Amino acid sequence: MPSHRSAPGENLRxxxxxxxxxxxxxxKIGPGVAGGNNRQTLTDExxxxxxxxxxxxxxxxxxxxxDQMGNMFARREGTDPDALPVYVGSxxxxxxxxxxxxxxLGVLAGLEVIRTLNDLGIKTKHPIVVTNWxxxxxxxxxxxxxxxGVFGGQHTQDWAYALEDADGLKFGDELARIGWxxxxxxxxRKMHAFFELHIEQGPILEAEGREIGVVTHGQGLSWTxxxxxxxxSHTGSTPMPMRKDAxxxxxxxxxxxxxxxxxxxxxxVGAAGHIDVYPNxxxxxxxxxxxTVDLRSPDLAVIEDMEARLKAEARAIAxxxxxxxxxxxxxxxxxxxxxxxxxxxxRDAAERLxxxxxxxxxxxxxxxxxxxxxxxxxxxxxPCVDGLSHNEAEEISPEWAAAGTDVLFHAVVETAEIVG
Amino acid sequence: MPSHRSAPGENLRxxxxxxxxxxxxxxKIGPGVAGGNNRQTLTDExxxxxxxxxxxxxxxxxxxxxDQMGNMFARREGTDPDALPVYVGSxxxxxxxxxxxxxxLGVLAGLEVIRTLNDLGIKTKHPIVVTNWxxxxxxxxxxxxxxxGVFGGQHTQDWAYALEDADGLKFGDELARIGWxxxxxxxxRKMHAFFELHIEQGPILEAEGREIGVVTHGQGLSWTxxxxxxxxSHTGSTPMPMRKDAxxxxxxxxxxxxxxxxxxxxxxVGAAGHIDVYPNxxxxxxxxxxxTVDLRSPDLAVIEDMEARLKAEARAIAxxxxxxxxxxxxxxxxxxxxxxxxxxxxRDAAERLxxxxxxxxxxxxxxxxxxxxxxxxxxxxxPCVDGLSHNEAEEISPEWAAAGTDVLFHAVVETAEIVG
Numbered sequence: 001m002p003s004h005r006s007a008p009g010e011n012l013r014x015x016x017x018x019x020x021x022x023x024x025x026x027x028k029i030g031p032g033v034a035g036g037n038n039r040q041t042l043t044d045e046x047x048x049x050x051x052x053x054x055x056x057x058x059x060x061x062x063x064x065x066x067d068q069m070g071n072m073f074a075r076r077e078g079t080d081p082d083a084l085p086v087y088v089g090s091x092x093x094x095x096x097x098x099x100x101x102x103x104x105l106g107v108l109a110g111l112e113v114i115r116t117l118n119d120l121g122i123k124t125k126h127p128i129v130v131t132n133w134x135x136x137x138x139x140x141x142x143x144x145x146x147x148x149g150v151f152g153g154q155h156t157q158d159w160a161y162a163l164e165d166a167d168g169l170k171f172g173d174e175l176a177r178i179g180w181x182x183x184x185x186x187x188x189r190k191m192h193a194f195f196e197l198h199i200e201q202g203p204i205l206e207a208e209g210r211e212i213g214v215v216t217h218g219q220g221l222s223w224t225x226x227x228x229x230x231x232x233s234h235t236g237s238t239p240m241p242m243r244k245d246a247x248x249x250x251x252x253x254x255x256x257x258x259x260x261x262x263x264x265x266x267x268x269v270g271a272a273g274h275i276d277v278y279p280n281x282x283x284x285x286x287x288x289x290x291x292t293v294d295l296r297s298p299d300l301a302v303i304e305d306m307e308a309r310l311k312a313e314a315r316a317i318a319x320x321x322x323x324x325x326x327x328x329x330x331x332x333x334x335x336x337x338x339x340x341x342x343x344x345x346x347r348d349a350a351e352r353l354x355x356x357x358x359x360x361x362x363x364x365x366x367x368x369x370x371x372x373x374x375x376x377x378x379x380x381x382x383p384c385v386d387g388l389s390h391n392e393a394e395e396i397s398p399e400w401a402a403a404g405t406d407v408l409f410h411a412v413v414e415t416a417e418i419v420g
Numbered sequence: 421m422p423s424h425r426s427a428p429g430e431n432l433r434x435x436x437x438x439x440x441x442x443x444x445x446x447x448k449i450g451p452g453v454a455g456g457n458n459r460q461t462l463t464d465e466x467x468x469x470x471x472x473x474x475x476x477x478x479x480x481x482x483x484x485x486x487d488q489m490g491n492m493f494a495r496r497e498g499t500d501p502d503a504l505p506v507y508v509g510s511x512x513x514x515x516x517x518x519x520x521x522x523x524x525l526g527v528l529a530g531l532e533v534i535r536t537l538n539d540l541g542i543k544t545k546h547p548i549v550v551t552n553w554x555x556x557x558x559x560x561x562x563x564x565x566x567x568x569g570v571f572g573g574q575h576t577q578d579w580a581y582a583l584e585d586a587d588g589l590k591f592g593d594e595l596a597r598i599g600w601x602x603x604x605x606x607x608x609r610k611m612h613a614f615f616e617l618h619i620e621q622g623p624i625l626e627a628e629g630r631e632i633g634v635v636t637h638g639q640g641l642s643w644t645x646x647x648x649x650x651x652x653s654h655t656g657s658t659p660m661p662m663r664k665d666a667x668x669x670x671x672x673x674x675x676x677x678x679x680x681x682x683x684x685x686x687x688x689v690g691a692a693g694h695i696d697v698y699p700n701x702x703x704x705x706x707x708x709x710x711x712t713v714d715l716r717s718p719d720l721a722v723i724e725d726m727e728a729r730l731k732a733e734a735r736a737i738a739x740x741x742x743x744x745x746x747x748x749x750x751x752x753x754x755x756x757x758x759x760x761x762x763x764x765x766x767r768d769a770a771e772r773l774x775x776x777x778x779x780x781x782x783x784x785x786x787x788x789x790x791x792x793x794x795x796x797x798x799x800x801x802x803p804c805v806d807g808l809s810h811n812e813a814e815e816i817s818p819e820w821a822a823a824g825t826d827v828l829f830h831a832v833v834e835t836a837e838i839v840g
Contacts, residue, residue, distance in 0.1 A: 200657060201654050201657045202653075202654060202656075202657030202658050202659070203653075203658060203659075203662050204657075204659060204662075207662070219656055221656065223702060231806075232811070233622070233623070233807055233808075234621050234622060234783060234784055234807070234809060234810070235689065235691050235693055235714040235716070235783075236622075236639055236641065236689065236714075236716050236782075236783030236784045236785070237620065237621045237622030237624075237782070237783030237784050237807070238622050238623065238689070238783065238807060239622070239623075239624065239686065239689065240681055240682060240685065240686075240688075240689055242623050242624075242627070242807075243691070245678075245691055247674060247691065247692055247693070247695060248674055248675070248678055248691070250671070251670070251671035251672070251674035251675055252671075252675065254667060254668055254671035255668070255671055255672065255675070258665075258668055261660055262660060265660065266659065266660075268660075269655065269656065269658070269659065269660055270660075271655050271663070271665055271667065271668070271705050271706075272667055272706075273655055273667070273697075273699075273700070273701050273702050273703055273704045273705055273706060274697070274700055274701060274702045275667060275695065275697040275700065275706070276700070277693075277694070277695040279693075280693070280694055280695065280696070281693050281694060282643060282693050282694045282712045282714060282750075282751070283693055283714060283784075284693045284810065285691050285693055286691075286692075286693060286695070292702045294655040294656070294702060294703060296655070296656050330702075331702070362656075362657070363654060363655075363656030363657030363658065364654055364656045364657050364703075365656070387653055387654075387657070387658060387662075388653075389654060390654070390704065391652070
């Protein structure tokens with residue numbers, strides 16, 4: 001756990017206008033069709049975004065490291081040659097119809113921390129390293145948080161290299177093609193701490209009127225793909241008692257998913273975002289429905305309970321209706337408890353700076369969730385309008401961005417320890 | 421209502437082996453990929469099937485009429501020049517992955533009636549005309565029963581000609597291209613009666629162990645497309661009380677559809693075969709679901725009641741969940757009551773021939789439903805294995821085909837009146 005002996009004074013703030021300008025400059029690379037961004041991982045646009053970030057970092061006197069997963073590490077030296085660096089960052093890649101802030105804010109806020117330190121001539125004992133993690137989004141190459149996952153020992157690099165996109169292009173080949181496959185061993189770096197600022201991607205902070213979310217936990221996730229199989233038959237000529245309607249079975253399971261999540265209020269959530277009905281014809285009773293139930297909680301025991309109840313309820317519904325049911329676990333990760341010291345540094349910074357704040361549980365996965373396994377980690381969240389994200393209409397205010405970055409600055413600099 | 425003075429003797433039967441051979445010959449044209457047929461309307465395969473049917477009819481001494489919708493009329497003369505013909509038939513077109521019997525049985529059974537009359541040297545007072553109705557399936561050009569619908573005054577010919585398939589090819593142009601656009605005015609023919617033999621496309625006859633379904637009614641249909649609109653949001657970072665989950669709303673409506681149909685047991689049915697979820701991503705709560713509710717009953721008042729209750733229930737669910745709801749009627753037809761005299765002719769024939777039989781309500785639409793509006797009409801059904809249809813695995817037994825055709829033969833010949 002890092003020490004926090006040397007907090008910056010409450011008058012020290014980052015330059016919000018410069019941060020915002022950089023966000024807008026980065027957003028010009030890989031523009032979307034509706035005001036957002038399409039800068040998917042390992043595309044030419046991703047490469048262009050990386051070059052811009054590298055140029056900005058080098059202009060601040062940073063050296064740029066690059067590992068074999070394309071993770072970028074811009075380093076500002078500390079005064080103690082033996083002190084491990086404090087890391088800060090997020091990701092520059094976007095969804096195909098993504099926003100300008102998801103990930104990008106966390107990287108450019110890290111850059112703004114360094115720019116502000118340079119402005120003020122402040123030295124820190126620990127080096128500070130700003131990171132751009134490759135392929136956080138996972139849209140072109142599933143799963144999300146791929147390269148922070150390799151860094152954190154969740155996946156092997158060989159497995160990641162062999163992943164293929166929809167056109168059959170391999171991750172490793174595309175990383176080399178865009179010129180960002182480095183030599184450095186992945187995960188070899190040791191960290192004093194890691195901080196990630198991210199937009200909330202949810203509605204809580206805005207609804208509660210708070211500027212800062214102090215992220216204490218990351219929700220664990222369970223994705224269960226359920227296949228209900230009945231019998232395709234004519235919607236007109238099949239009497240009600242002779243039907244095996246997989247669509248109706250799916251409907252009953254969805255109601256149970258809702259009940260199960262609500263039974264663990266307020267933190268557990270559950271829904272099905274993915275539903276495919278076969279043959280999906282107006283006059284054919286669905287013979288098969290494939291859908292994925294997403295269950296989340298910050299408590300592993302709750303996730304396990306919800307998963308077990310989901311299967312039992314789905315099986316009972318299927319038995320009652322003469323359907324067959326099959327389950328496949330298609331995704332999951334355990335809940336994350338962020339480092340107490342790093343979380344306190346974030347809360348203390350918000351308090352010192354006079355920003356309204358509240359504890360949050362991150363509902364989405366983030367690079368910080370994997371890094372938390374190998375280094376003391378915390379996250380800061382800022383509000384986003386209507387909780388909207390993964391959408392070109394994603395929006396935040398310059399004030400929110402500045403407040404989040406101020407808190408990041410204070411937490412990072414305190415952890416890196418101001419010298420003299 | 422036709423008279424039934426001259427029933428054939430109970431010893432008179434059609435030639436089941438010849439009928440079966442013709443079914444198998446026709447199935448060689450436009451074979452499917454899995455043992456069934458792909459002989460969609462207005463394709464080269466459709467044209468080839470028509471030529472084979474025409475050759476067979478002309479070999480029996482029939483003349484072939486052709487109207488401007490491509491409906492074919494093979495006529496065996498009667499002895500009374502003033503007597504209106506008894507019509508019999510169905511359709512030769514198939515689904516893209518269709519079976520060998522849906523429609524085809526009714527046309528070739530009509531041919532077998534004529535072949536048997538010729539074998540036996542039987543003359544009838546009324547001419548007998550075997551019909552192939554163009555585009556019953558409605559897959560390439562919606563709606564189904566298109567050309568019997570134009571014949572019956574349900575649609576205009578100009579509207580039908582302007583329909584486009586998925587490639588933008590117009591119905592009228594394709595009909596001319598394959599060489600089957602005739603000169604005859606559509607619907608000008610007057611009928612003494614119309615009989616259609618069809619496979620059940622449902623499981624009742626097989627489950628009840630009956631050889632013959634005496635179709636007394638055709639179910640009416642109402643298709644309501646419902647759009648529920650909530651808000652796309654992250655499955656992890658959106659608290660349960662802040663969700664507007666259109667998928668869960670759809671689930672609740674589906675349960676109501678089931679309840680509403682069961683409240684009008686045993687004849688009413690209801691289900692949703694078509695369900696599209698947006699954006700259909702595992703980690704996004706569905707912001708929009710579009711689905712079509714299919715409600716059917718032989719009683720128009722019941723259909724109207726079900727439709728009204730569906731809308732009221734869906735609106736209540738949407739209001740409760742903060743969703744928006746919109747309704748669009750995307751299809752419908754009124755229930756059909758077949759002609760009492762024609763239905764009796766079918767029941768009497770089954771009785772006379774010693775076949776087990778029961779009354780049926782047709783759950784699916786058929787050409788006979790439209791012709792019933794312009795001529796005394798009845799339908800005969802024979803079982804199909806597992807009620808399976810619109811599927812290449814559709815199957816019937818030669819015995820079922822022969823029994824249905826025997827009943828058709830007796831009903832038609834009685835109605836056409838054997839002469840001396």
